[in-house]
Amino acid sequence: MGDDIQMIVQGEKDIAAAHLSLDLDVLNRLYHPDFIIAQPDGTFENKTDVLASYGSGERHWTLAEVDQLTVKVSGDSGVAFGRWRAIGINKELHFNYAAKFCSVWVKTNHGWQNFAYQSCEIPFE
Structure with a gap:
């Protein structure tokens, strides 16, 4: 079980790093085909929506990181x-964003993949 926890931790870190380089291949591999994200404004986006948004050229991150991670596996x-925590530009608007999140992962034939994600904004520190 310890290896599974470390793989999920690494997956979270790899997703954050992929935001900095906009590495859509990494995101495509780590997001499950049925991935869904509940955005802070209450809208839902699927994997296709997210990858299209990141590939649009309207988003750029200068900081994207995860920490304070706790992982439970069953x-x-x-x-x-x-x-x-993230700093960047989205549609020409600068942002400093921090959130607490809950991220659901599933083990598939392709390894651990992020299945669902939801966050709530907190003060940026």
Whole structure:
């Protein structure tokens, strides 16, 4: 189980790093085909929506990181809780964003993949 926890932790870190370089291949590999994200404004986006948004050229990150991670695993499911911090530009608007998040992972034939994600904004520190 310890290896599974470390793989999910690494997956969270790899997703954050992929934001900095806009590495859509990494995001495509780590997001499950049925990935869904509940955005802070209450809208839902699927994997296709997210990858299209990141590939649009309207978003750029100068900081994207996760920390304060706690991961729980049960069978082929895992949940990561942590803090996300980001600085960047989205549609020409600058942002400093921090959130606490809950990220659901599932073990598939392709390894651990992020299945669902939700966050709530917190003060940026």
